[in-house]
Amino acid sequence: MGVPVSSTGMEKTGTDFETALILLEQPSRSISVEDATRIAHDMFGMTGVVSRLPGERDRNFRLRTTQGGDYVLKIAHCAEQPEMLDLQDSVLRYLRAKDPTLAVPELLAPSVPQAVWRDGAGEGRIVRMVTFLPGTPLGNRPATVPLCTSIGGMLGRLDQALADFHHPAQSHALLWNLRNAAYMRNFIRYFPTGAQRALASGVLAAFEQQVQPVMATLPAQVIHNDFNVHNILCSDQVIEGVIDFGDVIRAPRVQDLAIAASYMMGSGTQPLEQFMAILSGYCQTVALTRAELACLPAMMGARLVMSLGISSWRASRNPADTEYITRNQAIAWQGLSRLEALQDTLRDRMLTFAAA
Template sequence: MKAEEKSLPTIAQPNIGSLLATAVPTFSVEDAQAVARSVFELDAVVSELTGERDRNFHLRVSEAEHYVLKVSNPAEDPQVIDFQTKALLHIASVDASLPVPRVLRARDGETEWVLNRLGEEPRIVRVLTFLQGDPLHRMTPSVTLRRSIGGYLARLDLALSSFSHPAANHELMWDLKHASSIRDLLIHIPDAAQRGLAERFLDNFEMHVLPSMPRLRAQVIHNDMNPNNVLVSGDDPDRIAGIIDFGDMVHAPLVNDVAVAAAYQPTSLDHPLAGAADLIAAYNAVLPLEPGETDILFDLIATRMVLTVGISGWRATLYPDNRDYILRNSSRAWDGLQRFALLSRTEAQVYFHRACRGEN
């Protein structure tokens, strides 16, 4: 299979929901093997990986050499893909010790290759290193592990603080700035009590967070530190071995990155915020949060949970065959929202401020 051109195809910028409403592109294991060999000079054993928007494949060249081949969603703006690629290159140059994927160049030296097939939209193909480790969701939670996540996230945000790109402000449904846009999707939550709970926290977001957004520190953030995107070392269950999937990166308030990661920490501990507080305190020790950022963390964490149940519920109705993968984080989010509902905003604010001072 040969590339017909190297320039990026012209694809109109999608609206905020079109990307998540577009099916994962069709591409076979055999196709991936052929492209890996002819374009990236990799003779590999290929297997398919799950993905929300892209078609992903695991390339095993040898016992120690593994890669991921990513075929972009047809609705993805090529400039957004370039944004992701450039960010990984930037991180490698600023903090090479951060465990993030490295970009493999094609045989022509380019970081991206355009796939053109008759009757199909152009799609961009990339190859990244495959990081070894156990997904966080399979690990036994611990205070040390949560603190490790917070510290690594802070280092990642420091590395990204000096990065910019023309596509950094692209619109993404998973961007907390646009949380209000998913209100209409809550009709896909069949249980009236659950739907009312999601609406309550979305109301809180609009009342308490939106007015403060213009005053918050903002930069490019990872925006998706969920348990599927954090890898833990097989040799040391307290060490982070990888941070993967930069597909949801956006330019947004810095505190949003902390809130997203904290939204996936356990709420079934002695205090519903204890898991989140472990991560937040470790982040704050590396990259201090401002008082106004800490004040809205509770609202932002809850809003991320609302995005999880709202967007996932909607997408599960669109793609029932991929339902299990799409809904993988929903039960945790519902548990979190139910426990958060037992707290007042003031109580949560005091708890997080104390955590940042090391007093909990």
């Protein structure tokens, strides 16, 4: 793999974890717009204008049909396990039944018994299609305090809806899981300055001391696990939709909030107020325990280090895709710096919030 593999901090070992690494290290083979057009017709009976969309593991295409519908065609990485995709699909179907008012993509049924396409190398690629959600990604808007309240509220509703969801693959190996935070020490070497490496090491040490010992005792469920600025669609004041359920996993529920809040820490001009807004919005629906609140700041820092570490490692392996892979790095470094400066204040706010 080119990176020393240490068992320290691994959520799982062996072939499952190796597969999880391959999905991120080895880019999915390219697919032409012409092939995507044929796949949409042959497997879903749809025709229209096809254009490319970005994706971490899938090859994604937007399809605007001649009938006026707007969809996303998703062609999986050849190493993706069918049970992982079934987990993602099951979450979307469950949310649609549990709370139809949640603005999440709707999964479409294919017109063939098995939607599997073989690429030029003969590898089978599972094909799916979901509705395209309109809206502006949060990364293209300022993260105002009212908007952060809406973000927290939407995430709380999402986690509440998934609280009773279960699936055989829900505890799969996934590098993007905070249980693997210590594994990020393998990637710190890719940070360009000594100060950045020292900051990241300190953040991981805080996570290992404050969160790791109690992580297994925190309330857990299936969560979205990637509430970042590119997966949240919004207007000026409210959330209009949530996309990309590719990282869903069973994990501590507060992990979901930590991920969302960590990205807000690097966006906008009022990080403390934004953090309290997203926390308050979330807790309108989900009542966090004192233990969860105590873990929140250290979890936020670990997620930012994870975002920086994984993207830096992947960019070193796939330099042609560096711009897309590292698109969150500026926000993550700013968030990490702000989080470090606000540590004492955040701890005090957590104590006050828990006592309220």
